[in-house]
Amino acid sequence: MSVNTWIIVAGDPAIGNLIDTARSLGGSVSVAVVGPRAVADTVAAAGVDKVVWFGEPxxxxxxxxxxxxxxAVAAAxxxxxxxxNRxxxxxxxxxxxxxxxxxxLAAVSSITAxxxxxxxxxxxxxxxxEETVTVTGPLAxxxxxxxxxxxxTTVPVEELxxxxxxxxxxxxKPSSFEQVDLGAAPRVVGIGRGLKTQEDLALINALADAAKxxxxxxxxxxxGLDWLGKDRYIGVSGAHITPDLYFAIGISGQLQHMVGVRGAKTIVAINTDPNAPVFKEADYCLVGDLYALVPALTAALK
Ligand SMILES: Cc1cc2nc3c(=O)[nH]c(=O)nc-3n(C[C@H](O)[C@H](O)[C@H](O)COP(=O)(O)OP(=O)(O)OC[C@H]3O[C@@H](n4cnc5c(N)ncnc54)[C@H](O)[C@@H]3O)c2cc1C
Known part of the structure; x- marks a missing residue:
């Protein structure tokens, strides 16, 4: 059975995971875009079958x-x-x-027909x-x-x-922290309480710059520490991310954090404790002091 899917976009065209999911079900993939015309144009070039756009907001x-x-979506x-999940x-x-x-449904790890x-x-x-559910009617x-x-290929944008x-x-009014959309980032450097002071974030920023x-x-x-904005924390009550590469630095790897990075393709962990839970889920385990390893990694990447 193939399933025709509509994707709804409200201003941010970062929907790669949604397109992959829709494609896996074999039917047509249409997108309803609210937001600037540039967003509709980006989505139209992302490998979908149809794009409708509701005009300049x-x-x-x-x-x-x-x-x-x-x-519009229900009529189809x-x-x-x-x-x-924005x-x-x-x-x-x-x-x-x-x-x-x-x-x-939210927190869905797989869907099949x-x-x-x-x-x-x-x-x-x-x-x-993990819970398995079956649905006989339409599902969101x-x-x-x-x-x-x-x-x-690019499809034409239909204006409604x-x-x-x-x-x-x-x-x-801008908040005091720079906003970020971690869900769209191909690489993410995550820092935990292994960092001793807020000033030491400079080390992490340098690695992030080198790794883009x-x-x-x-x-x-x-x-708690308030060293970074709340939109930057990852986990069950924070962002869920799907980057190609995630660095978990000075992060113990508690379940509440790791559920947010399970979509990462590769996890590199740095921790002084060889028994830190993060190493059970990491692809590359670097046991050592972040204050030595992070500058070395940054230099190697440069
Ligand atoms: C209901 C609930 C929801 C929660 N939701 C979330 C959530 O969404 N996201 C989240 O992250 N947490 C969440 N938590 C908190 C979570 O349980 C952990 O407490 C938290 O993730 C731990 O953060 P951490 O790994 O930075 O700190 P810690 O657990 O203190 O770990 C610090 C790590 O740094 C290492 N370290 C220390 N010094 C160095 C060094 N010099 N070099 C290298 N490594 C070093 C230590 O060995 C340790 O493993 C939640 C908790 C609850 C109860």
Whole structure:
């Protein structure tokens, strides 16, 4: 059984993982885009079959398009609707699922189609257990976005006239931390409580620059120590990432952290404790002091 899928995008075209998931089910892959035209153009070149775009949003937040997106996607009667696990995307997916009377699942590790419907494996209790569910009607899934793929073909962007709901952005103030979308990063350097001072983040930033990576952290570094923004911590209550390469540096590797990096293709861990749990899940285990190993790695990468 093949399944026709719609992907909903609210301003961030990082949907590589969603396209792979949709393609694995064999049906058509269509995308509904809310946001600037450039986002629709990027998605149209990412290896999908159809892209619809709801026009320039101006000062209107993506959430204002919830009903028009829900109506357009529901009219196509998809078997599956996907969105990346980001704030605005979640709102649009929820509205569409309600319109389709479809259940919404999050933390899904795999999805397949059999003769009767869809079968999803979902991680539950913070990754301690996995639940298998079957769904006979349409289904909506929240997944990690993944880097946007570059495909060889581009499809035309179809513009749909849309009247958004009455919400307007009147002011935007930047937070004191630089925002980051870890889900779209191909390489991530994660730092934990093995770092002694905030000033020592300079070592981590230098490695990230050399590796062309984003900097992330364990939860205590962002909540408690407050050395990095809360959008930079990874784990069950933080970001779930799917990079090609993840460095776990001075991170013990507790379950609550590791469930956020299980989608990483390669994990390199640095820890002074040879029995640190992180080494059970790492592909490359460097037992040693981060203050010696990180500068050495940075120099080697340069
Ligand atoms: C409900 C709940 C939700 C949670 N959600 C999250 C979450 O989403 N994300 C998350 O990260 N955590 C989460 N936690 C916290 C989690 O359980 C761990 O406490 C946390 O991940 C530990 O962070 P850490 O590895 O940085 O620190 P630690 O566990 O203190 O580990 C520090 C590590 O650094 C090593 N080290 C020390 N010095 C050096 C050195 N010089 N060189 C190299 N290595 C060194 C140590 O050997 C140690 O392994 C959650 C906890 C709860 C209860």
């Amino acid at each position: 101006g000062a209107v937040p993506a959430e204002a398009y919830a009903t028009v997106v829900a109506d 009667t998809p078997g599956l609707v996907l969105a990346a 704030a605005s995307d979640r709102v649009l997916l929820g509205a569409t699922a309600a319109r389709l009377q479809a259940p919404v 059999d003769g009767a419907g869809l079968v999803a494996n979902c991680s539950v209790f913070g990754g301690i257990a 899934l929240l997944l990690e976005g993944g880097p946007v793929p570059a495909a060889s 006239p849309a009247t958004p709901l009455g919400i307007t952005v009147v002011e935007t 990576a984003e900097v992330a952290c364990s939860r205590p570094v962002a909540e």
